[in-house]
Amino acid sequence: MGAVDPTFIQEPQHRPKLTVTEAQGIPQIDLSPLTHLSPDIQDLVDEVRHACENWGFFQVFNHGVPLESREKLMSAAKRFFDQPVEEKTKVRRDEANPQGYYDTEHTKNVRDWKEVFDVTVQVPTQMFASPDATDDQVTEYINRWPDHPPELREVCEEYVKDVQQLAYKLLELISMSLNLPENRLEPFFSKDQTSFIRLNHYPPCPAPDLALGVGRHKDAIALTILAQDDVGGLEVKRKTDGEWIFVKPTPNTFIINVGDIIQVWSNDRYESVEHRVMVNSTKERFSIPFFLSPAYYTMVEPLAELIDEQNPARYTGYSWGKFFATRKGSNFKKLNVENLQIYHFKIPDEVKVDDGVTQVDNLVV
Ligand SMILES: O=C(O)CCC(=O)C(=O)O
Ligand SMILES: [Fe+2]
Numbered sequence: 001m002g003a004v005d006p007t008f009i010q011e012p013q014h015r016p017k018l019t020v021t022e023a024q025g026i027p028q029i030d031l032s033p034l035t036h037l038s039p040d041i042q043d044l045v046d047e048v049r050h051a052c053e054n055w056g057f058f059q060v061f062n063h064g065v066p067l068e069s070r071e072k073l074m075s076a077a078k079r080f081f082d083q084p085v086e087e088k089t090k091v092r093r094d095e096a097n098p099q100g101y102y103d104t105e106h107t108k109n110v111r112d113w114k115e116v117f118d119v120t121v122q123v124p125t126q127m128f129a130s131p132d133a134t135d136d137q138v139t140e141y142i143n144r145w146p147d148h149p150p151e152l153r154e155v156c157e158e159y160v161k162d163v164q165q166l167a168y169k170l171l172e173l174i175s176m177s178l179n180l181p182e183n184r185l186e187p188f189f190s191k192d193q194t195s196f197i198r199l200n201h202y203p204p205c206p207a208p209d210l211a212l213g214v215g216r217h218k219d220a221i222a223l224t225i226l227a228q229d230d231v232g233g234l235e236v237k238r239k240t241d242g243e244w245i246f247v248k249p250t251p252n253t254f255i256i257n258v259g260d261i262i263q264v265w266s267n268d269r270y271e272s273v274e275h276r277v278m279v280n281s282t283k284e285r286f287s288i289p290f291f292l293s294p295a296y297y298t299m300v301e302p303l304a305e306l307i308d309e310q311n312p313a314r315y316t317g318y319s320w321g322k323f324f325a326t327r328k329g330s331n332f333k334k335l336n337v338e339n340l341q342i343y344h345f346k347i348p349d350e351v352k353v354d355d356g357v358t359q360v361d362n363l364v365v
């Protein structure tokens with residue numbers, strides 16, 4: 001990516017502090033009660049509720065995803081990104097089919113110091129073709145596979161299968177933590193889910209004090225399951241005081257965060273929390289988020305069981321497919337206006353804008 005172009009430079013108030021706050025890290029949750037078919041998982045459900053309410057982020061261990069599957073994908077990702085840019089652009093994302101390689105994502109209109117490779121879980125993945133509410137045309141996304149490394153497709157597919165299992169377990173725990181039946185959320189994903197994985201590569205950056213790997217944002221999807229390598233860079237905004245907290249890499253754990261869709265389903269009981277990625281002047285970093293996302297025709301709205309007279313619905317419903325199509329369009333041009341956000345669907349009473357410009361942004365598409 002060369003020297004730091006001005007398009008990468010964050011406004012002074014959004015620049016990272018290079019001394020990191022690590023104290024009071026995000027909760028660590030042991031999922032072994034699930035794999036051992038323990039009859040009593042109530043403590044685990046309580047831990048998940050506590051983590052979702054207080055942090056919106058947690059790490060899981062004893063999660064059942066084989067380490068080998070993750071390591072094979074991390075090495076295949078490195079081999080892919082190690083190639084010259086001319087090779088990578090052969091599988092470049094385009095507007096009609098946003099799968100494959102991309103190196104010019106912007107978050108809040110500032111360019112991210114990263115390159116990505118996206119792969120959908122369902123093949124093909126169906127999505128609305130246009131953000132226009134009156135246009136019901138559906139398009140199909142197809143994965144783009146490079147010639148090199150030849151194993152990339154197989155290791156991605158294996159990893160997706162394994163992480164998908166973990167995603168279903170987490171959905172059950174989250175449902176139970178909201179006092180819902182354990183399978184309450186599964187139907188949103190069991191048919192036509194639009195989930196995808198992203199291989200993120202953050203090259204060393206000559207100005208880690210000015211640029212970010214991913215600018216501050218919330219994930220628009222339902223749930224993120226993130227594998228990070230041992231370099232570190234992810235920071236989460238602590239709910240209690242707004243402080244940026246460094247998420248220390250812990251071998252063979254996944255970082256889980258609630259996305260905007262769960263925020264809406266839970267009628268704000270669980271909030272999607274802002275996070276960002278710092279870069280490093282000497283080391284490259286890799287991470288692999290799995291973005292669990294429902295079928296394109298899902299109407300996202302507070303779950304009926306969670307609203308009553310004391311807790312009226314805080315959002316009007318919105319179409320996931322139209323939301324996605326709107327955000328996706330904004331990835332191809334630098335916007336001078338704010339991106340579509342869930343708070344645009346908030347029922348007035350409490351419309352919050354945190355910094356006068358935007359509250360949340362990058363869909364991760
Ligand atoms: O690389 C990371 O640690 C997080 C990336 C992220 O937040 C995203 O891709 O949405
Ligand atoms: Fe994110």
